[in-house]
Amino acid sequence: MPGNSYKDEKEAFVSGMTGSTVSHINLLSSVALASIFLLYCAQTRTRLSSLTSLPLSWLLLVFPLLLSMTIFANWPAALLLLIFAPGGLLLLIQRKESGTPLPSNLKSPTTPIPSSQTFPVAPRMEPLPSFTTYRAHMLLMTCLAILAVDFPIFPRSLVKCETFGVSLMDIGVGSFVFSGGVVSAIPLIKTPSHLAAPTFPKMLRAMRKSLPIILLGLVRVLLVKGTEYPEHVSEYGVHWNFFITLALVPIMEVMLHPVMIHVSVTAIGIVVAIFQQLLLSKFDLSHYVLDAPRVDLISANKEGIVSLPGYFSIHLLGLTTGLLLLPPSPSYFRRIQRSLQTHSLNDRALAERYAVRQNGKTATELSGYLVLWWALMGLCSLLKLDGGNGVSRRMVNISYIFWICAYNVSFILAYLLLDMVFFPSPSTTSKTEKKINQNSASLHPIFSTAIPHPLLDAINQNGLVVFLVANIATGLINLTIPTMYTSDFWAMVILCGYSYAICTTAWVLRGVRLRL
Secondary structure, eight states: OHHHHHHHHHHHHHHSOOOOOOOHHHHHHHHHHHHHHHHHHHHHHHOGGGSSSHHHHHHHTTTHHHTTTTTTOOOOHHHHHHHHHHHHHHHHHHOOOOOOTTTOOOOOOTTOOOOOTTOSOOOOOOOOOOHHHHHHHHHHHHHHHHTTTSTSSSSSSGGGOOOOOOHHHHHHHHHHHHHHHHHHHHHHHHGGGGSSSSSHHHHHHHHHHHHHHHHHHHHHHHHHHHHHHOOOHHHSSSOOOOOHHHHHHHHHHHHHHHHTTSHHHHHHHHHHHHHHHHHHHTSOOHHHHHHHOOHHHHHHHHHHHHHHHHHHHHHHHHHHHHHHHHHSSHHHHHHHHHHTTTOOHHHHHHHHHHHHHHHHHHHHHHHHHHHHHHHHHHHHHHHTTOOOOOSOOTTTTTTHHHHHHHHHHHHHHHHHHHHHHSSSSSSSHHHHHHHHHHHHTTOOOOOOOOOOHHHHHHHHHHHHHHHHHHHHHHHHHHHHGOOOOOOOOHHHHHHHHHHHHHHHHHHTTTTTOOOO
């Protein structure tokens, strides 16, 4: 490792940034959507079995993301054109037919309803490829950026902003928390009575689950301090780091379960966001973060502590998204709430009524939330409700919270629409088309349904393990190579090898779920 002078230069290399624009970040992120568009075009128009091989999967799904934040970072529209063009040409080819009707997608009107002895106690959660794709791509972009930022080929406009502004890396941490919130909806959907269970035992279970992540955070602190690894103190503080935040928000969620029975989770999330902004604006916590000296343990970690309620709001609003996205029907959880309020919860009846996924209704509700979050972000900026300085990831102000929600809901909806367009199911087609499909199902093959791509599914399955491996690899590379002085050519070579190694790790672990 180079001397302390290099350490100081490296810290300066990622400090004092003011970011880019929201439209630029949206364009860069759209490269992920474009790669899925090209993949779906190839899947539905060709019979290439190699589409699921690791090398071609990396080339189609990972390499474009790497290009978007390096070589094409300042020309994202050109990269989008390069990806959309071959996809558009493939669309000129007649769509291939494959497979046979799947029971989960084509149900005969005469299909008998299972008896009470065989019917599940909660609605069957069919796999949702669009969410798997979104979550894996979000994780990939985060893993790529944490190393790419150390090379000059990564534009400084995409580096985390010092205090105010928007950048690609600012999106990463918030999206990680938002995605965790979406996933935390699963136990509430599978076992609705979990919401009304005693709070204290649930908190203990949540603490036990979070303990490994907290330990990872503490180990990271020891390693960073012990190796004098370059660090950006104003990001979270002297000892605090992202792993600690990630571990605490699920515990905080459990504390609000009794409230969630009676109040909309969306409303709770917005109230927490407003509370966070009041703390920053009316109680001068923003000045405390920006100006207070680091004289004790609290002030040494002021960024991590002050931003925690903001990240908790993001987690709750992610949970809102999960509660309408993951169940078969977006109205499922609202019915659960009403049943819990009247003590008339009947899982069996709810499961029977909502056994078929209603993607059209889900897309409609997501569209409503998309408009809401973008409108609230614009309103906060227009009326200067965020303090007048704009988005701040460092303090997680209200504009940052709504930006994270708007960005993530936009891309979740986009992935869902791609699945609905390329792999329509009866829940997304008209009644006439459903009847035709049902009558001809035994005579004619239908188009294959959407399934998660094997590489993306593998990354999603062990996301935290992949993220941990990426952090370790990033540290080792930075301790070995003076990345700040590496040429663009060798930076791309290293980044390609690094990204392929991460994908290989996930590929090897596919089918095995490792729990930390």
